[in-house]
Amino acid sequence: MIVASWLIRDAKGADFGQLLRYWAGFLGARPKVLPTTSAIDVVLLVVYVAAAFAAMRSAVAATVLVAVGVITLGVQFPGLWNIGTKAMESSYDDDLRSRALICAFVALAAGIALIITAGAGRRPPADSYEPAPTRPGIGAGITAFLLLGAAAAVLVAWEIRQVVKYPEIFPEWYVGGDQVPHALIDPPAGWTTVLLVLFCAFAGVSAIFRAVHARPFGLVAAALLLPGAVLGLVRAVDLKLMDHFGSLPTETQLTLVSWFFQALVAVAVLIVLAPRGFADVPGPYGSGQGPGYGPPAYGPPGYGPVPPPGQEPGPYGSGQPPAPGYGYPQGGGGFGPPPPPSQPPPGW
Secondary structure (H helix, E strand, O other): OOHHHHHHHHHHOOOOOHHHHHOOOOOOOOOOOOOOOOHHHHHHHHHHHHHHHHHHHOOOOOHHHHHHHHHHHHHHOOOHHHHHOHHHHHOOOHHHHHHHHHHHHHEEEEEEHHHHHHHOOOOOOOOOOOEEEEEHHHHHHHHHHHHHHHHHHHHHHHHHHHHOOOOOHOOOHHEOOOOOOOOOOOOOHHHHHHHHHHHHHHHHHHEEEEEEHHHHHHHHHHHHHHHHHHHHHHHEEEHHHHHHHHOOOOHHHHHHHHHHHHHHHHHHHHHHHHOOEEEOOOOOOOOOOOOOOOOOOOOOOOOOOOOOOOOOEEEOOOOOOOOOOOOOOOOOOOOOOOOOOOOOOOOO
């Protein structure tokens, strides 16, 4: 609701077409009123709405709440000291800045409450009918790890270039200041990039280990990665940079390639992590595993533990006699008392 109210404020006060151009990063955008939001707030609104529905329906609701709480804390925390800077005082009136500061405190409290709620509400499934938390598959985990790791490496490389080429803006590029303008309720550009790198790296490592929290964190990382790349490509198309790509400076070419790569990574990660995944189902194959993992308990002849030397495999597998009451009587060639009849399960 906080993010939506600021977006509505900007949409009402500024020409919507110019507001869209401002959110997209066009230098020639001239909204009637200086916006207090940016494209990241639109993405956060989508993430919050999706997380609200997932928290009510998903088996990984706890990790969804943690992911949303962490990203909320990361985005809102710099506002505690940036809203009162001289650059903000010259751009926004006191009443607006006061409301922004109050909203920042409320949002931080909500983020902490989400994490506490997730920790307090975690428990195993009450019965077999309640969905168990799901994990990404092996292929999805490896794919997400490679893609998110590569995207994080690209972002780190550009940040190194930024600091080396423009050392005068350091550290304001990350913590905010008069030299680095940004929207009223948003963090500085460098802080946002670092937050995105940490999310991509954490989600990628979690995915390779098939952790329960890998899907929510990976989806949030992809959702944050996609808009910057897409809007960068939109600006490139508007400036017709693609028409003469070969004649562009090397750095500009690398920038376009990076945007294209990040867009592909974000879409691919959303595709591989969006499916429900695999639940931890206890059984003869172990937790969260199916046939082909661990020693099989049942199967055709040739499966099961290897019999001792000198003993031939029986008709039910290698050294696996059937349970009493099934098949032919065991031992004595059919002589002797028959085995006791099988008992039906309780409550049959």
